[in-house]
Amino acid sequence: MQRLYEKVGAVHIHTVFSDGSGHYDQVIQDATDAGLEFLLFSDHWTLKPKQQGREGFHNGILVGIGCELNDSKGRNHLLAFQIDEEIKAGIDPLEYTKKVVEMGGWAVVAHPDERRDALPEFPAYPWTTWDSEDFQAMEIWNHLSEWMERLTNRNKYWLYINPRRSVITPTEWTLKTWDRLNLKRRVVGLGGVDAHAHHYSIWRNVNASIFPYKIAFRSIHMHVLFDEPPEEGNDDAALTQLFQTLRQGRAFVANRYVGQARGFRFWAEGVEDSKIYQMGDRLPAVSQLTFHVNLPPDVTHAVLLKDSQQICHWKDAEGSFRSIGSGVYRVEARRRRRAFIFSNPIVIEP
Ligand SMILES: [Zn+2]
Ligand SMILES: [Zn+2]
Numbered sequence: 001m002q003r004l005y006e007k008v009g010a011v012h013i014h015t016v017f018s019d020g021s022g023h024y025d026q027v028i029q030d031a032t033d034a035g036l037e038f039l040l041f042s043d044h045w046t047l048k049p050k051q052q053g054r055e056g057f058h059n060g061i062l063v064g065i066g067c068e069l070n071d072s073k074g075r076n077h078l079l080a081f082q083i084d085e086e087i088k089a090g091i092d093p094l095e096y097t098k099k100v101v102e103m104g105g106w107a108v109v110a111h112p113d114e115r116r117d118a119l120p121e122f123p124a125y126p127w128t129t130w131d132s133e134d135f136q137a138m139e140i141w142n143h144l145s146e147w148m149e150r151l152t153n154r155n156k157y158w159l160y161i162n163p164r165r166s167v168i169t170p171t172e173w174t175l176k177t178w179d180r181l182n183l184k185r186r187v188v189g190l191g192g193v194d195a196h197a198h199h200y201s202i203w204r205n206v207n208a209s210i211f212p213y214k215i216a217f218r219s220i221h222m223h224v225l226f227d228e229p230p231e232e233g234n235d236d237a238a239l240t241q242l243f244q245t246l247r248q249g250r251a252f253v254a255n256r257y258v259g260q261a262r263g264f265r266f267w268a269e270g271v272e273d274s275k276i277y278q279m280g281d282r283l284p285a286v287s288q289l290t291f292h293v294n295l296p297p298d299v300t301h302a303v304l305l306k307d308s309q310q311i312c313h314w315k316d317a318e319g320s321f322r323s324i325g326s327g328v329y330r331v332e333a334r335r336r337r338r339a340f341i342f343s344n345p346i347v348i349e350p
Contacts, residue, residue, distance in 0.1 A: 009038030012192030018043035034217035038062040056235030077110035109138035137188035144194035169339035191220040191253030249280025249344040259298025279344040302333035
């Protein structure tokens, strides 16, 4: 097994620069307390915190700053990282997605299939621009969306008190869409916390903060696997390295509330040449691979999927399986009945 350096962080965070309630320093402190090693902020429409020089290491935690865009109907949310210039509102999602990529940025579709049946006062903001071929990643799991989706007038007090209990699983629809996209091109899967610590008036005149940052930072995490650990002391190099590794898809999503996912690994080895491939890698159709997993102790079982179909089931700490032709291969691990870990895929192209 290739030695990799694992860093754990949270993605998709709002602050007082848009509609979040937290101040940067406090949010960073909360993330540090939760044991996180990087944070990606994305306030609506603004890059002001980046322009103020807030990117880089803050007491050991690496901070990257992008922004979140949307269309005139409030839909098609896109996280834009690694851009320096703000994008003006009023253009359609096809255009702003293209623009982000042209500017050298990393375009991430946010909460693609948000649904909200129970509470009409909070409409859903799904992604509908699937004809775009420019976005490079998508959220496969979003804490806030799922929390809101499960909210009904009957359970809202319970969910308010138990915010992490609402995060159960990404939707089937999202996962299948993600697999389908990956047959054609690399679309990296991310888990977003979408932390706002909103002050909603959840029942009559009571204003309450919906799951504070502290809580959000103990749910959906991104685990990124580096060849070399990003070094403190060179902010720009470390950020470039973080985004490069994320863009490659060398990362997995895990729910910290369910267990400790550190140490999870999914990789493949060429049958002929013993070459090692990592999550995010794409190979030509003739390739024959042996897939391998290492499962941390909190995992009770894991499955290997090919094009959304389960093809192998593992219960032990280590497992392997020989590829069966072209397809999008990825791993889902569970702890008892709870969704826990979602790897990025290794793809044998059609
Ligand atoms: Zn959004
Ligand atoms: Zn957001």
